[in-house]
Amino acid sequence: MKATRELKTLMKAIVFETPGSPSVLKAQDIPAPTIQTETEVLVRLRAAGLNPIDTKLRARGTFYPDKTPHVLGCDGAGVVEAVGAGVQSFQVGDEVFFCNGGLGGSIGTYAEFAVVDQRFLAIKPAALSFAEAAAAPLVLITAWESLYDRGRLQAGQKVLVHAGAGGVGHVAVQLAKLQGAEVCTTVSSEEKANFVKQLGADSVILYKNTDVVDEVLAWTQGEGVDLAFDTVGGETFYQTIPA
Template identity: 70%
Template sequence: MKAVLMTAAGSPEVLQVQEVPNPAVPVGNTELLVRLVAAGINPIDTKLRSRGTFYPDRTPTILGCDGAGVVEAAGAGVQRFRPGDEVYFCYGGLGAHQGNYAEYSVVDERFVARKPASISFTEAAAAPLVLITAWEALYERGRLLPGERVFIHAGAGGVGHVAIQLAKLKGATVATTVSSEEKANFVKELGADHVIFYKQTDFVQAVLDWTGGEGVDLAFDTVGGETFHKTFPAVRVYGDIVTILEPDANTVWKTARLRNLRIGLELMLTPALLGLEDILQHHAEILEQCATWIDEGKLKIHVSHEFPLKEAAKAHQLIESGSVTGKIVLLISDK
């Protein structure tokens, strides 16, 4: 099969299309052989490519956590799927297991969800990692409740644009930051109630003005760095802030401590890295629920750019530019 191999850590040029052996057809177990139609690209892919995977002794490797495709074969123990079923999932791509920049992948059925019937494989491949990340950050780390006020950084981004929608589905009121009028219109279409142009406006003051000086119940940081601790004053006393980035060593915690903020750290890759199969199964359950909402028209995934498999390096260059709205996807094969 054709696959994009990461031959070493480095620039996007280390991603090279090569012929590699097809994965073994699963026999006598709960695995699925999936013919991939599309693979999502996420910032974690570019970080692993530039710094090296979590398993450097297994290079060359195939990156890509997100995949969508058609079940080609199923092990004897598979109960939920059969050949021909359309699926999507977030599995592999960290170095230990093959990722999805390839024509085929093998995934345990417990970690797979049925693809939403109403959307393309391209949109489905863009969805898993960002859906799970936003779900866990808002619903599990942040314990979001109906009627609460939420502040989401970078609402037009991959995680941000689904976080807005998941917050609205919970019954929350949402403020978010953007950098342009085009992105402002985009997030308003997703349901954002208050839009802040962070390049022209002090986002903390804007949030305080929006909340009558109280601050939001929950802030969701998708940017990291100084943005994380600068957000502390925008959160109400005894409120929550969740970040998907590792707090910087220079983080100033004084305001968070004074306001008794509850700090949430969200890394949806934890179960894959630690081998927590029950949580990986929970991730599939999240995707099943999100598929229902997508098919009901309550949730949508925005794909801004599509690249053929052979142009994975160009896709990485674009995502590293930092100006992408929504998601980028690799097109692998026709349905």
């Protein structure tokens, strides 16, 4: 293992023992994670992302209820503190960001340190702050996998993105435009409509004021979209099918 200074044995973290309201979260000293394999990297965290999955796990419990205390957070950004002997792509001092842990198995990012396999790390873009980088991974992965890997979105296709001003939605709008697609998206207010237009949305539907299906069919000359991305679920899913 390569490191430039003595590593801490304890770290501060936000933990919880049993599910419940936000009041179950407590600041506590816990053992700091250590590198166990030659491809792992120890990251000193500078920022952690907060995602809906975190609040759900805090309220309902993690996927590994016997492993306590739980440390939530799957998105993080920070500085490489130490690297395993087999790590080639990163070195001590690199600024990185990642999505890993926080589901109840491995320690999440609501802590001073995290150990991450090099496969899940990326160099933080210089244009992004640590906070901005920590907010990006999970929403980017979700939108990327949905549009590119599963949806096979192609240039010239028309795509409907529900909740285009939301965490995943606003990334999906940009990725779809990057692919060369035409984008229609739904929002709840004029303020959000202006926001998604700035991101490149070609058509914006204020879903509280009009029929979404009618608007989509009008936009596509009655043909419907090639791909729909629903980040809302429930009744919205069923309303999307005719579009």
